[in-house]
Amino acid sequence: PAAKRLPTVKGDVLYLRTAELARLQNLDLSEATDGVRDALDVLLICSATGQRFSDVSGMEWSEIDGLIANASAPLTWSITERKNSVVRHVPLVGFASRIVRRRHAEGCTHPTPRLSNPFVNRELKGIAAAAGLDRPVTVVKTVGGERIQETRPLHECVTTHIGRKTFVTLALQSGMDAQELLGLTHDDLRTLRHYAGHDAERRRDQMNQAFGAK
Numbered sequence: 001p002a003a004k005r006l007p008t009v010k011g012d013v014l015y016l017r018t019a020e021l022a023r024l025q026n027l028d029l030s031e032a033t034d035g036v037r038d039a040l041d042v043l044l045i046c047s048a049t050g051q052r053f054s055d056v057s058g059m060e061w062s063e064i065d066g067l068i069a070n071a072s073a074p075l076t077w078s079i080t081e082r083k084n085s086v087v088r089h090v091p092l093v094g095f096a097s098r099i100v101r102r103r104h105a106e107g108c109t110h111p112t113p114r115l116s117n118p119f120v121n122r123e124l125k126g127i128a129a130a131a132g133l134d135r136p137v138t139v140v141k142t143v144g145g146e147r148i149q150e151t152r153p154l155h156e157c158v159t160t161h162i163g164r165k166t167f168v169t170l171a172l173q174s175g176m177d178a179q180e181l182l183g184l185t186h187d188d189l190r191t192l193r194h195y196a197g198h199d200a201e202r203r204r205d206q207m208n209q210a211f212g213a214k
Contacts, residue, residue, distance in 0.1 A: 012137045012138045012139070013165055014165060016047060016162060016166040016170075018170060020133050020135070020154070021166065024043070024133075027040070027127065035123060036123050039113075039115060039123035040124070040127055043120070043127075044095050044096065044163075045059075045112060046164055046166075047162075047163040048096035048167065049092065049096055049184075050164050050171070050184055051164065052083065052161075053117050053120070053160035053161070055081055055083075058112075061104070061110070061111055063077055063079055064077055064092070065077075067101070074092075075097050076092065088183065099112075100112075117160060120160055121159045121160060124160070125158055128154065131155075133154045133158065134154065136153060137152060139152055167185065169196050172196055
């Protein structure tokens with residue numbers, strides 16, 4: 001029988017590590033344009049909710065529960081996904097809650113900026129470069145039917161979709177149960193697995209804890 005082909009090496013699952021996410025949150029954009037600041041807000045909300053750009057950019061005030069109750073009330077975003085009409089109830093916590101509350105206090109028409117995905121992706125690369133997100137990552141692309149593996153700095157690869165993968169990866173790393181994630185981001189574990197990135201150093205530390213450092 002013919003020999004089976006070995007599986008093609010895949011690129012890294014691109015996500016932002018906790019420290020990289022913190023760099024973006026703390027980046028001084030006081031001299032930047034509104035568009036740049038809005039683009040970062042979009043990425044941060046994607047990273048804190050695990051939702052697609054199309055849903056984050058279409059968020060409405062009417063979908064947010066708890067906003068006008070009091071300043072400390074927990075916020076929940078109830079959405080019907082644009083891609084598949086699935087209804088999800090997503091807690092807005094941390095910087096996602098702060099961004100939405102800030103925009104509400106500023107009297108913004110929508111909880112999130114209305115920007116095109118190409119515009120946000122273009123601005124995010126400059127933002128990530130300014131934040132020093134230079135970690136080398138492996139990407140695989142197809143050119144003329146041939147798969148080519150490249151190593152590039154992370155900031156060149158940052159798009160809105162990295163937010164969804166960041167949420168899944170950091171949630172799992174923090175100990176969140178995969179079953180809980182299913183109700184927030186995906187409908188099956190197989191798909192969820194493809195969104196989970198791996199930190200080589202974190203994996204080494206966990207193996208050291210389990211089997212003893214040498």
